[in-house]
Amino acid sequence: MIHWTGGRHTEVRVARVKTGRYPSDMAPSAVEALRQLGGRWPDRELAVSLNRMHCKTGDGEALTTERVRDMRERLGIPEYDPAKAGSPMISLMEAAERLGICVGSAKTLVLKGIIPATQILPGSPWMVPVEALSSEAVRIGVQGVIDRRPKYYEDYQYDKVICLPGL
Template identity: 65%
Template structure:
C-alpha cells in the first residue's frame, strides 16, 4: 500500500510563482507498507524488474547505467562522463570500419551548449578487457578463494556465537519460568511482573532461533569452492575471451563484474583516465593514451621546401597543399598551405608543374587504394 506518491512544488518562472505537480522519489512517499496485500510477485522481484526496465530504457533522461545491446562497442551502457555525470553514448564510424567512439552530449540536445567529452573506443575497450583478464588471473583467483574461505570462517564464528547466545537465552527462559511457578498466587503484582519477564525471555529466545536459522540457511546455500576448477577457468579465460566472436556475451560478462566506468580526460598527459567501479565495491584507475591529431608531431614535421622538392611534378598543387597541411608544415608566416601559396612557392623554387600524361602510369592515393581493394 502506498500513499503520497505525487506532490506539488512552487517555482519561479519569469518572476511569477507557479505550482507544478510531479512524482516523488520512493523515499519521499508519505506512506509505504510493503506486503500489505498478497501480490503476484514478491517485493524483491518487483525491484529487480524495475531495475531491468530502467536499464533497458536507453532513450530516457536519467543517469542510470544501461543494458548491453550488442554492437562493436564493448562498454555499451557502462561509460559515465566524469564532467557532467551523464551516461556516454556510442557513435559508430563508417559501415566498413571497426572504429567507434564514446561521446557525452551534455546539454547540447536541450540548450545547445555543445558536446561535453569524447574518447575513441578501440583503445579504451582493449584496456578494460586487459583489466578484466588481470582480475581473473590465477593470483587474483587464489586471493578470491582465500577471501571466500576467510568469510566462511567468519560466518561460522558468528553462528557459533549465536548458538552460545541461544543457550544463554534458553537458560534465562527456564529460570524465569521457575521463578513464576514458585511465586505465591496471592501476590498478583509480583506474579504479573514475573510473567512479563518470562514472556520477554521467550520472545528473545525465539528471535535468536530465527536468526540462527537464517544464518545456517545462508551458509548451507553457499556452494562449495572448487579450487582446481577455478584455477583452470582462470587459465583458460584469456584464450576463450580472445577467441569469442559474440560481443553480446562479453558485454554481459562486463555488466556482471563492473558497475560503471567514470571517464575523465587529462589534457596535460593527453590521456583518458578511467575509474572502474567493480561490483564488489573496489575501484581501480586505468590510463589510456589518446590518439594524437595529425600524423607528424610538431618537432618531427618535415620542412615545406624539402617536401615540395620531393613531390613537385608528381601531384597537382591542390593535392600538395593537402599533404603539407597533414604533415603540419607551415609557411614562413605560420599560415596553412593553399593552392595559391603552393604554386607561388613552387615557382620561386623553380620546380616543375604537374602535367597529366596519359602514357605515364597512373598513381592513386592510399585512400583510393584501400577503397579499391575493400
C-alpha cells in the first residue's frame, strides 16, 4: 500500500522471492557448474554444493556422490587431487575449524576482506589458501571474534552433555 502525501492510497502487488528460495533463473545447469567446479573439490563436496544450487540431473533427480562421479567421468573432468593443486586450498569450514571459530564468523571475516577467499559460483564452497590463515590480519580478526564471546564461553557449548528432561 502506498500512502501518498495528498492522502490518497494505492495498492500495489509485486511477486517476490520467498525467504530461503533460490531463483530458478539463477540456478546454473549441473553440467555447467561441474565444468567450473570439477577437479577443485572432492565429489562429495561437489554433490552438496550442486544440490545447494538446485542443480538436478537430466531426469530431475538430486545429485549424489556417485552421480557426480559418473557425470565428471563422462565429461572428462579430472578427479580431485590435493597433491596436484598449486597452492593448497581448503574449504571455509576447514579454515574455521583450524582457526577455532564457527563457520558464520569465518564467513563474516571473508565478507569483510580479512580472510582472502574465492567462490567460483554463488552457492559453491569458498576456497581459502592455507598460507593465508597464518597472516597477521587473520590472526587479529580471529582474536576479535574470540574477544566477543561470552565470559563463560564453555558453559554455552551444549554439544558435550545432552540434558534430557525426566532422565
